Amino acid sequence: MQQRDSIVETRSFDHVPESERHGTVRTQVQFWFMVNATLITLFTGAVGPAMGLGLSWTLLAVVLGSVFGTLFQAFHGAQGPHMGLPQMIQSRVQFGSRGAVLPLAAATIVQFGFAIFFIQTASSSLAAITVDQIGLYDVLIGAVAVVLAIVGYNLLLRVEKFASYITLANLVLVTLAAVVVLPIGTMINNSAFEPVAFLAQFGAAATYQIAIAPIVSDYTRYLPSRTKGRAVSAAVFGGTLVSALWLESLGAALAIAMPDSDVITAIHDMGDSFGYGIGSVTMAVAVVACLITCSLSFYSGSVSFLSALEAFRTMKSTGKVRSVTIAIGGVIVIAGTLLLPADFLGAFTAFLSILGYFLIPWTAVNLTDYYIVRRGRYSITDILKPDGGIYGRWGVPGMISYALGFIAMVPFFSTAIYAGPVATALGGADIAFAVGLGISSCTYLLLTRRRDFSGEFDAVRAAPLNTLGEPQRSASASTDSMEGNIPV
Structure with a gap:
């Protein structure tokens, strides 16, 4: 068992027992504020202005899109303390131990991919x-x-605070x-309105927030299980929304x-x-913010990778396994940063956007199951079995719902690499996220x-580890007592 005073975190894809839970909702607010407090967020607010949208309409689209996207992100926050597991496992x-490999692979690539972007932005700042020693800065940052990611959660939480x-x-x-x-x-008085630009800005703001969903429980799972789900969701929602709105609004004003x-x-x-040197100070702060967020990408990317690998090869979560995985991922990312040309970022971010599409149907299925279908009643013991236990290796309803949602999104894709026919007809506006969320969620409800x-x-109640409390419960436990533990 990992001790609270250990230097290097040993937990990765496994369950965090109550004896190792700690932290408060307040620290989560500060943590999630920092997740979006990087200069990269500025780019999201510049989408509408680049298409001729006035500042007032851009700000409205940023607010509406960010609120919409953050709701999905925040709902995942309550899963952490309730289940004690990282997000993607x-x-x-819903998908089975091996059926979950596709979203796990997408989450892994997206996180390590974004690390390249964070390193390049920090080096440029x-x-x-x-x-101008970009190459050296890439390696050092x-x-x-x-190192931050290897030491793990406790250090990341303190540094972010x-x-x-x-x-x-x-x-x-x-x-x-x-x-x-x-x-x-x-600029505020400029009321230029372009419907397509408004829709594009709304979609960009919403998708930017939804993209954080695959990592949320990675950082809320250490909270005590008694922590109210609503409080955790509110902390995630408030923290990340404030920084997103703030930076995206600045990005919009600067773009105009x-x-x-x-x-x-x-x-x-x-x-x-x-x-007063505010510009230089801002660049210095940007270096720190991007560096920290890059470490979060390494951390969550390694957790997703190990979660996928463990479905095919039984392994024990140890500090050494975490450290080696993060170190190898770090070497690959740093090498990619050094080898990729600066002008590759445009195509690269489009590539990451397409990978992000792979995660939108996942969040729809995962949240629909957690809040509506099974309502948080899970066997942690079976989730951690490589063969999936009672959930099996292949979760057919989840996989079908995921596939239909993704296929339905394709005509709505809008990136520099590929633009679907519907997105083209809409002038480039990207509303694929709404289509994927709706189709996947409705399909999963119909199939279950x-x-x-x-x-x-009954098997959940009898499991040694479950979301009804860690001690084993009798299979004859009443449904009423079970309902009292359902997240709200």
Whole structure:
């Protein structure tokens, strides 16, 4: 059993027992605030303005899209303390131990892929205020991120908490600079409205938030099981929404005021125009924020990879297994960062967007099962069995729902690599996420509505580890007592 004072975290895909649970909802607010508090978030707010949308309409689309997407993200937050498991391995309930490999693989590639983006952004920010040694910075920043991820959750939580104060102060100063330097009043009065641009901005903001869903429980599973699900969801929702709205709004204003500059260069120049070295300070803070978020990508990417691998080869979660996996992933990511040309980022982000499409049907199926179908009544013991236990190796309803949702999304894809016919007809607006969520969720409900779960729930009550409490319960336990533990 991992001890609370261990330096290196040993948990990865396995269950966190109550004796190792700790933390508060308040720390989760700060943690999730930092997840979106990187300069990369600025790009999301620039989608609408790039298509001719005025600032006021862009801000409305950012708010509506972010709220919509964050709801799905936040609902996953309650699963962490209730189940004590990382996010993606929970998919074994709906997809089976081996059927879950596809979303697990997508989550792995997306997380390690985004790590490349975070390293490049951090290196570029550092080069803007020092000397141009991008290659060296890539290696140093990647190496530090690997070390943070290897040490694990407790260190990441402390670092994020400390960084949140610095980042918050910097955002206040940057916002003050924007109000003084940029013609905010004139831009607000510009009521240019383009329906396609509004829809595109809404979709970009929503998808950006939904993309975080596959990692949420990785960082809420250490909370005590008595922590109320609503409180956890509210912490995730509030923390990540505030930073997303803040950064995306700044990105929108910068994109309109300085259309010939990329938003990162624009925020640097704007800060320097205001004075007091705000631009340089912002770049320095950006380095720290991207480095920390990169370590989260390494952490969650390794958890997803090990969750997939364990379905085919029984293994024990140890600090060594975690460390080796993260280190190998880190070497691959750093090598990719050094080998990829700077102008590859456009195609690369489109590639990551397509991989993100693979996770949208997953979140629909997972949440529908957790909140509506099985209502949080799971056997942790069986989830952790490589053969899936009572859930089996292949979860047919989940796999069918996933496949239909993904296929339905294809005509709505809108990326630089591929644009579906419907997306093209809509002028490039990406609403694939809404289609995938709706089709997958409705299909899963239809396929499971007549299924008798009584035998499965009896097995859940008898399991040594379950979501009804860790001690083994008698199979004759009443349904009423079980219902009292269902998440709300």
